[in-house]
Amino acid sequence: MVVDIRPDPKHPRGGFAEITIEGATAASDPVGVAVYNSYQQKWLGPEGWQPNRAELPARGATQDGGALRLIVGPDIVNQLEEDTPVRIEVGGVGFDTYWPDDINAGPDEAVVGDIGGTGATPLAKKPMVVVAEPDPVPEEVMPDPSDGLEEEIAPDALEDDAGDYEDWEDEEEERRPRWRLLLILLALLAVAAIVANYLLFGMEDAAQPEEPAPAPAPETSRAAVADGCDVGALASMQSQGFTAMADKLRSCGSAVSPDGALGLVEQGAAANDADALNLFGALYDIGVTEKEIEGTIGLTFADDPARAADYYARAINAGSTQAQSRLQAVCRRLLLKTDTLSASAREDHCQ
Structure with missing residues (x-):
């Protein structure tokens, strides 16, 4: 088929x-x-x-x-x-x-699907409701309270008001010393609270030893950057070809983390590079060991001959000659397996 x-x-x-x-x-x-x-x-x-x-x-x-x-x-x-x-x-x-x-995945569709599989019904559009804004209500002009209310004030009333004001002023003069005394007492209490707080807690803080300065950062990362073994420098070498980058990656050894190495290999495989696809196949192939990548860096996967065969086949299509012998060895292993994935890989890549 x-x-x-x-x-x-x-x-x-x-x-x-x-x-x-x-x-x-x-x-x-x-x-x-x-x-x-x-x-x-x-x-x-x-x-x-x-x-x-x-x-x-x-x-x-x-x-x-x-x-x-x-x-x-x-x-x-x-x-x-x-x-x-x-x-x-x-x-x-x-x-x-x-x-x-x-x-690639696409945007989700705004439809309601029928469970029976008879198709998808587009969502009904909601009718547009236009709400008319009410006409602006003119601001009501409030009359001036003083209009029409001017009246002559009798001289006797003025004299009474003057007398009341003098009495109020005398009472206010009596209250002022009491308020000033209260403010002074509150200020003294605040100062006393600050001093007590310092004596209780400030002395304890002063007695505590200072925390040791943080240990200096290890020099390994700086050395990795200087040697061109940081992931950014290795990624920039992809423009020279995956093979050149992979040789540098192997020489860097443990200076590169497994996750960093995986990202570099995935970048090469995404570009359909034959050596990157061949390396991916080896990582899934227990019969092949990439000493520096798997042993020193620690990047390795569980044995999966079906997936190894798929990567080897893609590497061959991309021009790899080394992947041909590796694919033949994996196909011999697939002959002994009866699971569905192995049978599918055998049918697709081992004919």
Whole structure:
């Protein structure tokens, strides 16, 4: 069975993939697509990954000669990561493969999907309600309280007011010394509280020994920078080719962390560099040991011959000759395995 999975050219922003299956035919409309994650051992359903098998509707299906061409949307593409081992079943036909690394996730669709897989209904647009602003209410002009209220004040009233003011002034003069005394007492209490606080707590703080100065930073990082073994300097060498960078990485040894080394190798693999893909295959291959990378730096993975075969095959396609002999050795190991991933890798890369 020949299967081809690639990005849908009609959706350059991602989220859609085109699956072509030779020898398959559409058995229903719409065509149901079942996706099984071989690592998680779960099926993809409308609400995400689940233990029970489920089918999601394809966005389109055409019969081109003896091949069935399907278009799947974000409900499937956005749930899959690159190099994920999956099993895809369509119309009773199933195949195992790795999800390609060139299909990007796209924006989620604002639709409500039917659980039965009959399609997606666009969300109804909410009607626009225009609220008319009320006409501005003119500010009410308040009349001046003094208008029309001018009256002559009798001289006797003025004399009474003057007498009341003199009495109030005398009372205020009597109160002022008492307020001044109270303020002075409060100030003295505040000063006494500050002094007591210093005597109780300030002396204890003064008696405590000073904390030792922090130890100087180790010189290893400075040496790594001086020798060009920091990750930034190594990453800049990718422009000279992955091989030159990898030779420098091996000479740096433990000056580079495993995470830093992994990021550099991933950068080379993303550029489809043959040596980077070959190195990735070796990290998954127990039969090959990268002494400096695995032993000194500490970057290594668990044995996975199926994934090693996939990286070796990609390295061969990129022009690596060393990967050919390594792939042959891995294929001999895959002959002894009966799991689905090994069988799929054997069928794809060991013919």
